[in-house]
Amino acid sequence: MKRSAAEIIREYGPFPGVDGVHGVSYDGRHVWFATDGRLNALDPESGKTERSLDVTADAGTAFDGRHLFQIAEDRIQKIDPQTGTVLNTIPAPGSGNSGLAWAEGTLWVGQHRDRKIHQIDPETGAILRTIESNRFVTGVTWSHGELWHGTWENDESELRHVDPQTGTVLERLDMPAGTGVSGLEADGGDRFYCGGGKSGVLRAVRRPR
Secondary structure: OEEEEOOEEEEEOOOOOOOOEOOEEEOOOOEEEEEOOEEEEEOOOOOOEEEEEOOOOOOOEEEOOOOEEEEEOOEEEEEOOOOOOEEEEEEOOOOOEEEEEEEOOEEEEEEOOOOEEEEEOOOOOOEEEEEEOOOOOOEEEEEOOEEEEEEEEOOEEEEEEEOOOOOOEEEEEEOOOOOOOOOEEEOOOOEEEEEOEOOOOEEEEEOOO
16 A cells, blocks of 8 residues: 655635535536535636535535536435536435545445445435445545545544455545545546635645656
């Protein structure tokens, strides 16, 4: 297993009126981050929040190329990113859902205290596969065919590259002490975007080559 210190490239925020950052996603242009009652579209170059959608948004966020998906308590909402209209909802797999990602035509849902990642059917919510972790799961993303998840436990947090079949940890990026991870997304290039929990900050972290 490879282990190294996470390289934080940039910090965004704190943002006015934002008490905490939950889910994080990326649509190719904007970084979307969930706050209580809003989904916000951030331009990662200028650092400006360009618009917001009024939707329940208390955990993970994902983007499938056309639609946003957002965990809202015990359900997952499919949202039109232009209007904020909720197009469909499916049940979330149990309680304590945290991270959310889109890959392989399915959704991947992190469960915080249960320390699991579920692959689910985006139409029905049926669980297709479950991966166990030995740490709290606070964010989930796919990057270049690799499954990564965030952890945050006892004031220690990291980004983990794990085997999607077994959950075996292949690589760890240690975040600085006292830095939380609440939501995780890869931009398809050399960056991860990480929510900073109650700090109200969003961080860009360099993805290892």
